[in-house]
Amino acid sequence: MHSPNSRSACDRFLLVTQNVDDLHERAGSKRVLHMHGDLMKLRCMNHPDHEFMFKGEETLETKCPFCGAGTRPDIVFFEEVPLYMEMIQDALRECDEFVYIGTSSVVYPAAGFKNFAKRFGAKVTCLNLEIPAHDPDTDVFVQGKATEIVPKWCEEFK
Incomplete structure (x- = not known):
């Protein structure tokens, strides 16, 4: 049961993407930050x-x-600072779980998000084709194609 001031997991869910298209919105995502x-x-x-x-x-x-x-x-062009960085950092400080999906996680600043979230106590989950090499920040790894594993992973929250 939620108190009147609490927000559901869906209301708190924030999707941060490096994609510049509107596919997440067309799929129904409500809170999307397009950092690029x-x-x-x-x-x-x-x-x-x-x-x-x-x-x-x-x-x-x-x-x-x-x-x-x-x-x-x-x-955002090369050598420009991505958008919404302050909002993203605030969300990372407050999140309970940080999930990164379908990325090599080597291009910064996005590659540093998992470490930042982890330092503030978040559980870090990776859903990806390849297992990340020695990654002390990732708590849970689910291997597979995003189209197959993301829906299964999301079922846990229903």
Whole structure:
């Protein structure tokens, strides 16, 4: 039973992805942070918090509807800091379980998320094709194709 102030596991679930497409949203995910940006959006060159949907009609001349400045794709380019890092770190500090799926877990900063979560007491689970080489941060490993093992793993929470 949940108290009125508590949130269900589904409400607390946060999906952090390096993908720039909207497949997670189309699959029904509600709380998604696209740390490398979102192909379906444009953002202001002067104010990164000014973002708006890409409708397919925009050009290199498209101006920010909020301030009139130039715009760019809402994509993190090489050597740029990923988006939402502060929010991600806050979530990692608070999470009970951190799960990483289908990744080699060697590209930073995302590769450091499991260690960060572990230091704050989270159980760390890996769902992946390959077993990670000597990984002191991972508590549970489930080997297999994500399309097969993720649904089975999720059944545990119903």
